[in-house]
Amino acid sequence: MLANLEELYIGGNRLSGVVLTYISNASRLAHLDLTSNQFTGVIPRSLGDLRLLKILCLANNSFSYESHYGELSFLNSLSNCKYLNVLWLNEIPFNGFLPVSVGNLSSNLESFYMNDCGLYGQIPSSIGNLSNLADLNLSQNALEGTIPPTFGGLLKLQEMDLGYNKFQGPCPSELCYLLNLGRLSLSSNLLSVVLYPLKNLKALMIVDLSVNNYFGDIPIAIGALQSLQALSLKHNRLQGFIPESMKNMLELQYLDLSFNNLTGEIPSSLQVLQNLVYFNVSFNRFRGPIPHGGPFANFTKLSFLSNEALCDAPWLQPCQTFEQSSRKKTVLFVLLALLDP
Template sequence: MLVESAEFSESKSCDSDLGMYVLFMAGAMPSEIGLFLPNLLELQLRGNKLHGTIPSSIANASKLTLLDLADNSFTGPIPMTIGSLKNLQKLDLGHNQLSSESYTPELSFINSLTDNRNLRKIVLSGNPLDTMLPMSIGNLSTSLEYLELTNCKLKGSIPAEVGSLSSLISLKLGNNALTGGNELSGSIPECLSNLTALRNLSISSNRLTSTIPSSLWSLVDILAINLSSNSLQGSLPSGIGDLKALVEIDLSNNQLSGHIPVSIEKLKNLVYLSFAVNRLHGPIPEFLDLAVALEFLDLSRNNLSGVIPKSLEKLHYLIYFNVSFNQLEGEIPSVGSFANFRAQSYLMNNALCGAARLQVRHCRTKSTGKRLPKTILLLTMILLPVTASICFLSP
């Protein structure tokens, strides 16, 4: 029996000595569950209606390589005994109601995992852990590829020891309250540049301040960067154009200033770009159309000036465009994707002009006819009668 006092509703399961996957299950896990699963390699109970605490006896399922209890309603601290599962490669406890140990301000559970050299994935996202990341996080397996703790009520700073996780592909610490040691300000640690295997970095919706470390732009193989909704300052370096593999970058809702680097045009794989709600000024780069894969471009609520480059009409995949609340001027492009954008894309740019449907002023029509200079016309008016008179008086 897997679950005591459980209520089943069309329960479906697949189990063997190799793995167990169960759907439509409700109730509490029995305290001795691990004793019955000594040879199990994979236990997947994701997306059920399980509640109560995670039994510490789970450690007796010593051959487990995958433990997935995500999307349930488990409560209480994460059992330290999980750390004794030496074969564990993937641990997903995301989106429950798990907490940290009350006797320590740090997530001590991390300490229990430091002897596991096989761990490749840890997901704790969506649990109200309300704690700090310990320095021992740097002692996790060097094989670790995914570390995800979004929306966990984390506080304190990002430990510099994270930079020791040399195989990390995805680091997600978004939607927390991460700050510096004084809980008033903090910065993105320089050590992140050591994570040369990193492909996805998300530290959005925290309380980070200071500038973005220049070393971050040395992660030339990174695919996605999300630093949105912090209080980051400073300007964007031209080195951003060296991230040739970049697909998504979101730096919105910060306090970034300076110009948009012209080097952005080098990002041929870029699909999503948002620099919205910052203090950027100057023009929109004229050759941004060279970022040919762009689908989403949001530069709204800055201090950008000049015209919207007509060359952007060449962005054939563009489906979202927003430059509202800037100081742009001139005629709005109208060809290609720009035939589909609405007035909301251009709000509060009083010097823009274009089609009436965009709720901007009408552009003055440029005359196509060629006019002679006034001096030539004047000379013609004077000389023509004189010439006629001479011809008339001539014998």
């Protein structure tokens, strides 16, 4: 009976126990979905004997693994599954590190999830061998080191989430080759200097680079990302002005630049962003009038908290009054300085 089985879907139940090694007797099995159960024990290496396997979903279980100093060596056996297209191992408490052999997984692999698995160590550079990968999620782990330059070889990548790890240093310039990338999340790491390589990624729709160590200016070239719908740069160390070129990002719906060191005025040209429904520049050093038109008519003071000298909004004093008050204070300080013996 097992020999004729081609698809097995038993996800979303309360099944427990171990997955027996004789699952490999189902030699024609192409789809195996055990997600969201209560399975325990070792993931059997015999899964690698399922040579026709295309989809393997084991996510959200309590599997363990046979390890050699923490290496997730069971992935070695899956390299025999040459047709494997989807591999979802997320939300399993592996608490180990990715072996170099992860790069030997099927060249047909398009979707690879190992988020929230307790992974540590570095991403092997061999991951760049997975040339058909379109969707990669390694978020919510404890991965560290730098992001390998070999990511630049994942030319078909459409979604990449490496958020909530411990990556540090600059992102590789090779990211600029990922021309099909539509969603990028590197949030909550220790990364720096990443904005410039993004200017070529015209397919980007969602970018989350929040809670990192990015510094310097927001590049003028960011205005070329005209398909972008959501951009979060909050909690970084960005300086300088909001570039006028951002007025060209007409699809933008969400923009968060809060908790940086940005200065100057909020460009009135951003009033043309009619799709913008969320805007936050709180905790910066902006000065001058808050725009009134377009989407700005709907934003409240919660979008502008704790800046240096914003004015001309219902909850703030008019700019003229502020400027006059500022000049008076300057004159007073000068007089006091002159009178000081």
